[in-house]
Amino acid sequence: MPAHSTVRIQLAERSYDILIGHDLLDQSDIFKDLPKASSVLVVTNTTVAPLYAAKVQALLRNQYQKVDVLSLPDGEVFKTWETLQLIFDDLLQKSADRKTLLVALGGGVIGDMTGFAAACYMRGIPFVQVPTTLLSQVDSSVGGKTGINHPLGKNMVGAFYQPLKVICDSSTLNTLPAKELSAGLAEVIKYGPIADLPFLSWLEANIDLLIQKDPVALSYAIEKSCEIKAYVVGQDEKESGLRAILNFGHTFGHAIEAGMGYGQWLHGEAVGAGMVMAAHLSKELGFIDQNYVNRLVHLIEKAGLPIVGPVLDAQDNAGRYLELMRSDKKSEAGEIRFVLISGKGTAFMLPAPDDIVRKVIDRCCQSSQ
Amino acid sequence: MPAHSTVRIQLAERSYDILIGHDLLDQSDIFKDLPKASSVLVVTNTTVAPLYAAKVQALLRNQYQKVDVLSLPDGEVFKTWETLQLIFDDLLQKSADRKTLLVALGGGVIGDMTGFAAACYMRGIPFVQVPTTLLSQVDSSVGGKTGINHPLGKNMVGAFYQPLKVICDSSTLNTLPAKELSAGLAEVIKYGPIADLPFLSWLEANIDLLIQKDPVALSYAIEKSCEIKAYVVGQDEKESGLRAILNFGHTFGHAIEAGMGYGQWLHGEAVGAGMVMAAHLSKELGFIDQNYVNRLVHLIEKAGLPIVGPVLDAQDNAGRYLELMRSDKKSEAGEIRFVLISGKGTAFMLPAPDDIVRKVIDRCCQSSQ
Numbered sequence: 001m002p003a004h005s006t007v008r009i010q011l012a013e014r015s016y017d018i019l020i021g022h023d024l025l026d027q028s029d030i031f032k033d034l035p036k037a038s039s040v041l042v043v044t045n046t047t048v049a050p051l052y053a054a055k056v057q058a059l060l061r062n063q064y065q066k067v068d069v070l071s072l073p074d075g076e077v078f079k080t081w082e083t084l085q086l087i088f089d090d091l092l093q094k095s096a097d098r099k100t101l102l103v104a105l106g107g108g109v110i111g112d113m114t115g116f117a118a119a120c121y122m123r124g125i126p127f128v129q130v131p132t133t134l135l136s137q138v139d140s141s142v143g144g145k146t147g148i149n150h151p152l153g154k155n156m157v158g159a160f161y162q163p164l165k166v167i168c169d170s171s172t173l174n175t176l177p178a179k180e181l182s183a184g185l186a187e188v189i190k191y192g193p194i195a196d197l198p199f200l201s202w203l204e205a206n207i208d209l210l211i212q213k214d215p216v217a218l219s220y221a222i223e224k225s226c227e228i229k230a231y232v233v234g235q236d237e238k239e240s241g242l243r244a245i246l247n248f249g250h251t252f253g254h255a256i257e258a259g260m261g262y263g264q265w266l267h268g269e270a271v272g273a274g275m276v277m278a279a280h281l282s283k284e285l286g287f288i289d290q291n292y293v294n295r296l297v298h299l300i301e302k303a304g305l306p307i308v309g310p311v312l313d314a315q316d317n318a319g320r321y322l323e324l325m326r327s328d329k330k331s332e333a334g335e336i337r338f339v340l341i342s343g344k345g346t347a348f349m350l351p352a353p354d355d356i357v358r359k360v361i362d363r364c365c366q367s368s369q
Numbered sequence: 370m371p372a373h374s375t376v377r378i379q380l381a382e383r384s385y386d387i388l389i390g391h392d393l394l395d396q397s398d399i400f401k402d403l404p405k406a407s408s409v410l411v412v413t414n415t416t417v418a419p420l421y422a423a424k425v426q427a428l429l430r431n432q433y434q435k436v437d438v439l440s441l442p443d444g445e446v447f448k449t450w451e452t453l454q455l456i457f458d459d460l461l462q463k464s465a466d467r468k469t470l471l472v473a474l475g476g477g478v479i480g481d482m483t484g485f486a487a488a489c490y491m492r493g494i495p496f497v498q499v500p501t502t503l504l505s506q507v508d509s510s511v512g513g514k515t516g517i518n519h520p521l522g523k524n525m526v527g528a529f530y531q532p533l534k535v536i537c538d539s540s541t542l543n544t545l546p547a548k549e550l551s552a553g554l555a556e557v558i559k560y561g562p563i564a565d566l567p568f569l570s571w572l573e574a575n576i577d578l579l580i581q582k583d584p585v586a587l588s589y590a591i592e593k594s595c596e597i598k599a600y601v602v603g604q605d606e607k608e609s610g611l612r613a614i615l616n617f618g619h620t621f622g623h624a625i626e627a628g629m630g631y632g633q634w635l636h637g638e639a640v641g642a643g644m645v646m647a648a649h650l651s652k653e654l655g656f657i658d659q660n661y662v663n664r665l666v667h668l669i670e671k672a673g674l675p676i677v678g679p680v681l682d683a684q685d686n687a688g689r690y691l692e693l694m695r696s697d698k699k700s701e702a703g704e705i706r707f708v709l710i711s712g713k714g715t716a717f718m719l720p721a722p723d724d725i726v727r728k729v730i731d732r733c734c735q736s737s738q
Contacts, residue, residue, distance in 0.1 A: 081450060092521035095696075120489075123516060123527045147492060152461035158492045159528060327464070 005219065007226040009142060010234050014162040018141050020223045022215035024169035025055050025130075031063050034164060035126060037101040039066040039094065043087060043114040044105040045074040048132055051175050056105050056130060064101070068094065072110070076263055079109045079149045081157070087117040098122050104163075107133035107180075108140050112158070115146030119161035129163045132172040134184025134218070135268055138225035141166045143233045143243075154262065168226075170218040178211075182304035183268025185210060188221050189299055190248045190275060191228040194339070194347035199224050204295070207302045245347040247330065248339040249275030252309070252361075255324035259312035272305025273364070280360045281338060281352060288343035309365040317365055318358035374588065376595040378511060379603050383531040387510050389592045391584035393538035394424055394499075400432050403533060404495060406470040408435040408463065412456055412483040413474040414443035417501055420544050425474050425499060433470070437463065441479070445632055448478045448518045450526075456486040467491050473532075476502035476549075477509050481527070484515030488530035498532045501541040503553025503587070504637055507594035510535045512602045512612075523631065537595075539587040547580075551673035552637025554579060557590050558668055559617045559644060560597040563708070563716035568593050573664070576671045614716040616699065617708040618644030621678070621730075624693035628681035641674025642733070649729045650707060650721060657712035678734040686734055687727035 004021030024030055040060050044053050049071040060067040070090045072083055091100065102125060104114035111129050118127035131137045147158015173181065188210075192200025202224075203210075209217040235242050253274030256265055279293045301307050313320035325336045336357075337349045373390030393399055409429050413422050418440040429436040439459045441452055460469065471494060473483035480498050487496035500506045516527015542550065557579075561569025571593075572579075578586040598615065605612040622643030625634055648662045670676050682689035694705045705726075706718045 081454070085450070088519055088526060089521070092519060092525060120516075120526045120528060122525060123514065123529055145492065147489075150457055150461060152458070156461060156491060157457060157489045159489060160492055 005223045007223060007230060009162070009230050011144075011162060014144075016163055016165055018166040018168060018226050020137075020168045020170070020226065021219050022169065022171045024167055025052065025059065025172070028059065028062055030167060031059055031128070034063065034101065034128065035099070037064060037099050037126070038097055039068070040064045040101045040103060041091065041094070041096065042067065042069045042103045042105050043072065043110060043117070044069065045072050045110055047074040048106040048110070052105060052130075052132060052172065056103065060103065072113070074109075076109055076149070079113060081148055084113055084117055084148055087114065088121060091117075091121055096121070096125070098125055100125055102127040103130060104128070105130045105132065106136075107131065108136040111136050111140045112146050112155070113148060115144075115161055115163065116148060116158055119146055119159040124161070126164050127161075129166040131166065131168055133176055134173055134181055134222070135187055137168040137170075137222050138184060138229070139187045141168060142226050142229040168222050170215050170222060173213055173218060178304065179266065180268075181211070181213065182272075183266040185303040186249070186268035186271040186275070186300070186305055188225050189296075189303060190246070190271070191225050193275075193279075193296060193341045193345070194245050194248045195228045195232065195345060196224070197345040199228070200295075200299075200345075204299055207299060211302075211304060244330070244337070244349055245339050248341065248347055249278050251325055251328065251330070251336060251338055252277040252321070254328050255312070255321045256309060258324050259320060260310055265306075265310070269306050272300050272303070273307060273309045275300060276307045277309060277360055277364045278339060279341065280364055281357065282340040282343075284356050284360055285340060285350070285352060287340055292343050309361070311365050318361040321361045322354060322357060374592045376592060376599060378531070378599050380513075380531060383513075385532055385534055387535040387537060387595050389506075389537045389539070389595065390588050391538065391540045393536055394421065394428065394541070397428065397431055399536060400428055400497070403432065403470065403497065404468070406433060406468050406495070407466055408437070409433045409470045409472060410456075410460060410463070410465065411436065411438045411472045411474050412441065412479060412486070413438065414441050414479055416443040417475045417479070421474060421499075421501060421541065425472065429472065441482070443478075445478055445518070448482060450517055453482055453486055453517055456483065457490060460486075460490055465490070465494070467494055469494055471496040472499060473497070474499045474501065475505075476500065477505040480505050480509045481515050481524070482517060484513075484530055484532065485517060485527055488515055488528040493530070495533050496530075498535040500535065500537055502545055503542055503550055503591070504556055506537040506539075506591050507553060507598070508556045510537060511595050511598040537591050539584050539591060542582055542587060547673065548635065549637075550580070550582065551641075552635040554672040555618070555637035555640040555644070555669070555674055557594050558665075558672060559615070559640070560594050562644075562648070562665060562710045562714070563614050563617045564597045564601065564714060565593070566714040568597070569664075569668075569714075573668055576668060580671075580673060613699070613706070613718055614708050617710065617716055618647050620694055620697065620699070620705060620707055621646040621690070623697050624681070624690045625678060627693050628689060629679055634675075634679070638675050641669050641672070642676060642678045644669060645676045646678060646729055646733045647708060648710065649733055650726065651709040651712075653725050653729055654709060654719070654721060656709055661712050678730070680734050687730040690730045691723060691726060
């Protein structure tokens with residue numbers, strides 16, 4: 001039997017386990033210990049379904065009589081109310097009740113939409129996540145964020161809703177394109193500088209193994225990421241304060257995504273270049289030195305991520321970045337609060353003078369330093 | 370200054386107050402003690418807006434700089450995703466942030482949709498309820514149920530989400546049609562037999578005053594109803610057990626609504642006839658005597674509610690009722706669980722033999738007894 005680790009997410013009556021390891025979907029009893037249900041609906045997409053849907057359905061049939069699969073179109077562009085409605089339609093057509101179990105099989109889009117469907121169907125039914133991308137394994141597994149996009153903004157409609165269990169099988173990453181693996185590594189890398197310097201050193205020593213999809217290294221990276229995120233989220237479930245440090249690199253990153261048009265850069269790619277900018281900003285404000293910036297930039301580059309930001313406006317590039325960051329949903333009354341790092345494995349939120357932010361953007365969008 | 374009562378809803382960190390009294394919307398500081406907000410959006414409908422929107426907007430402007438009003442089309446038929454989307458559109462177009470306050474001004478449909486919008490916008494923003502119908506004052510004020518209808522079922526998509534405060538001004542009932550006042554009284558009356566016999570006696574003594582919209586009697590009835598519902602919900606926030614007794618009369622009532630087509634009978638009217646059936650069923654099963662049934666039927670009739678159920682199928686009326694009740698979302702694996710009363714001011718859930726249920730339906734749909 002393949003080994004697995006368990007990360008326990010402590011949230012009072014909504015606590016749950018994340019099981020992490022390789023070949024977990026080859027364990028016949030991996031879905032044991034879930035509550036009784038009249039029926040189960042596996043929600044997946046057209047890319048993941050041919051790879052894992054039959055396997056997951058067979059595993060669930062060891063525990064449940066009625067297990068159906070709903071395959072949705074693949075991609076962020078389908079993270080909409082219209083697609084969500086397909087889940088509700090299917091549940092109602094199948095007479096799903098309040099004890100029907102939803103299983104999200106896929107990446108972040110499937111996880112967010114299925115989780116939101118579970119949060120809202122009859123005001124809440126149970127759900128389990130089986131994330132099949134590195135990004136969703138290290139990011140969406142913890143925190144309970146679910147939702148859909150609105151034509152006027154990403155993730156604008158959603159809920160905090162916790163799964164009953166998360167099963168992270170690192171073997172599913174074997175079918176993940178290299179570009180998406182790198183994008184997932186961006187969220188892994190951030191946990192080092194914001195919370196755990198030994199993990200940063202481990203990442204530097206093991207980045208080649210991770211890129212080669214070594215199952216043991218990947219499982220360890222997922223486990224550490226979930227542990228750190230769980231620690232942070234456990235202290236701040238509804239994102240009122242501390243949790244914001246998880247957005248290291250995201251303030252700049254969101255500007256890149258919004259400025260390029262969503263879908264041009266992968267979220268993790270934007271976060272990669274965004275972390276480079278946030279590191280430079282931390283240095284400019286005197287919190288870290290140039291050596292530490294260089295360490296981070298080198299690691300981000302070795303992870304296969306961009307370290308130079310795109311030029312969003314030929315006339316006033318920094319101005320465009322500032323404008324986009326000011327309209328981000330995390331800014332309040334137009335004040336941008338950046339996640340900065342201390343160099344000692346901690347992070348904090350601060351506003352920064354526009355001229356220094358401009359200097360950082362100018363440097364990070366024009367050279368590779 | 371007009372007097373008001375306060376019912377405190379105890380729900381740990383989501384506790385809140387319901388203020389109840391007449392002429393509350395003439396108190397200039399009625400919205401004090403709410404959190405700071407960058408902006409406020411009052412959501413109402415085209416019927417209520419001309420009556421109270423300007424007044425509420427002016428009151429809110431005593432506390433907030435930016436107060437807008439969004440007026441939605443009126444009616445259950447608009448309790449849909451499409452209408453909900455109008456709230457999200459408006460919030461995003463106005464750059465509402467996580468601290469924007471939503472105020473629901475209207476009946477149950479406005480309260481449910483605005484509450485659900487508040488639950489989902491950016492995964493949760495604060496909201497206040499100003500219910501303007503008796504039904505919403507005694508029912509939606511407590512319990513945190515929010516949501517919309519799906520083409521395949523009522524209230525199928527929603528969330529449990531608590532307001533910051535509820536302001537029940539019984540004077541707003543002066544503009545309420547008599548038919549809707551009666552419908553609201555159905556939900557008031559139910560609290561007597563399920564939880565509070567002295568309140569049942571009070572209702573019998575004061576039903577004429579209530580029908581005449583006496584502000585003091587109405588305020589007392591609202592206060593008692595909220596107190597009783599709060600007690601029940603406080604022990605069972607997510608509707609796993611005890612809370613189900615609040616559905617006294619609703620199992621039969623939902624069959625009437627579904628069988629007639631939603632909107633033909635008001636919800637409260639269906640609950641009125643449904644309570645008559647539930648009382649008869651309680652008697653047939655030996656829990657109460659005929660005198661007690663007669664008392665309830667008399668009170669329901671004096672409240673202006675129907676006491677005879679509609680014939681839903683000329684061939685097999687009872688069979689049609691049973692079929693509809695079996696497909697209700699509250700039944701599990703096809704077993705109907707009825708809310709029955711003891712005659713001692715308590716209620717409980719039980720299944721019942723089909724032949725006895727048929728007998729009750731046959732009697733209650735064909736005579737006025």
